[in-house]
Amino acid sequence: MENLNVYKDLIKRMLTMVDAGVTDSAPAAYRQPSSVYTDPALFAREKATIFKDEPQLVCFSSDLPEKGSYFTFDDLDVPVLLTRDNDGKVHAFLNACTHRAARLKEGCGKTASLSCPYHNWGFDLKGKLRAVWEEKSFGAIDKSLYDLVRLPVEEKYGMIFAGMHPDVKVSVDEILGHMAPVFEMWDLGATRFVDQHEWKLKTNWKLALDTFCEGYHFLALHKKTLGGISIGNTSAFDTFGPEGRNHRLAFPNESIKRLKEIPEAEWGMDIFNDFQLVHFVYPNISLLVSPVSIEFFKLYPGANPGEHRTVFRSYVRSTNDEKGWDGNDPQAHFDFICKVVDEEDYWVSANVMKNLNAGMINFSTFGANEPALQNMHKAFLRGIGTTPEEAPVGKVGAVASC
Ligand code: FES
Ligand SMILES: [Fe+2]
Known part of the structure; x- marks a missing residue:
């Protein structure tokens, strides 16, 4: 030190x-x-x-230890899903599929992508909708409108702070x-x-x-x-x-x-x-x-x-x-x-x-x-x-x- x-x-x-x-x-x-x-x-x-x-201190960097790590946070009324993408950047989303709002992940772990357990829609670690299951029968949709709901997040000094709705300002330097x-x-x-x-x-x-x-x-x-x-x-x-x-x-x-x-x-x-x-x-x-x-x-x-x-x-x-x-x-x-x-x-x-x-x-x-x-x-x-x-x-x- x-x-x-x-x-x-x-x-x-x-x-x-x-x-x-x-x-x-x-x-x-x-x-x-x-x-x-x-x-x-x-x-x-x-x-x-x-x-x-107000921003919440959710976890530490070691809770998302590697690329592909995810960590869920349910301590307040908003279910949150944190991911670390393949560039090492941390994202926070509402832990909800944009098809019909099913919960995407439980607990914590490692994954290459996010697959919804309800009808199998697939999202990448940056929250982009990548795959609609049985797309032909589902009908055409504009996939760019179906990204996961993004929440504000910042990782700094080994800490991860997030906001529980999109308008919360998260600045770790300001907080500290x-x-x-x-x-x-x-x-x-x-x-x-x-x-x-x-x-x-x-x-x-x-x-x-x-x-x-x-x-x-x-x-x-x-x-x-x-x-x-x-x-x-x-x-x-x-x-x-x-x-x-x-x-x-x-x-x-x-x-x-x-x-x-x-x-x-x-x-x-x-x-x-x-x-x-x-x-x-x-x-x-x-x-x-x-x-x-x-x-x-x-x-x-x-x-x-x-x-x-x-x-x-x-x-x-x-x-x-x-x-x-x-x-x-x-x-x-x-x-x-x-x-x-x-x-x-x-x-x-x-x-x-x-x-x-x-x-x-x-x-x-x-x-x-x-x-x-x-x-x-x-x-x-x-x-x-x-x-x-x-x-x-x-x-x-x-x-x-x-
Ligand atoms: S609710 Fe997720 S695929 Fe249907
Ligand atoms: Fe005490």
Whole structure:
């Protein structure tokens, strides 16, 4: 990896905070009405705006590893088919035949062309209709009018972003802003897929996302897992992308203190063992990145405000040994992350939702020490065309005022 200096600077920031017993902070605590998690009208607007009008990080380049690869994406209401053509270029289409709309592909794999399972029409990997089955009896049609429905897509820095309708503008550099060179350095496409897990949980999608966006809970909720590793309640917080709506959090581990005794010139790649890096990419992605592995969480709204689905995909650098890295087996690492999320973060998200549904907790409070949560939720409200407004001062439980 080049440009280790970016992360040396981050280490220095964290060491200063650790020494002073402080963390990057917002100016003050912020109260958010509970309706943000429970209101069906707000939920419908989120689905119609921030999920439909904004580019989505769908997968990495390694999910379409070679010419002829295809990858389907069904996490939102629009079935998407990605292909890599024989020139290596990635395309995104509605996963629908233009004869009578049958689904073309399932899952992922490799193919020379796209053949519809319903009546056998054939398309090339660029979406052109090439063959109408039993064409003589079907009757003459202008084939040029029957190309697959194209969706916007861009592949850059090993990531593939797509829009869920043809008018969505997809610009990876715009999405990443000043952090683009850092993502370029990570080259997230140079990875090997390890495993996938899905959660369907009775909680709002944002409540699940909240657990990725602060370290205030580390030493309490994760005391048996991360408690002995992380310093807790300390993070370096940076924003990036349009209106700073994305963020990066760096959480120092206890082991970071060892670097105080080592001259900076001797700091090497092992500094990445001394902190955890979590990136939020608007509206629903949490990316945990290290030189050896990538944890890719995609969080989606369910059928109503109280249901959500997370797709978690884990990757290791393709250059790493199949059997393991840092003394760990990638599959064991994947299983560990699933267990922490399942038994700790998502356990708490589901019980929070149950309590919010009871209707007597009228606002949640994000502390000054939780700046990423404040920033992210304000961006969601802007995204649905609402001005962020703090819940009125008053006692929790004053239902009528909310
Ligand atoms: S729907 Fe695809 S060939 Fe008929
Ligand atoms: Fe957590």
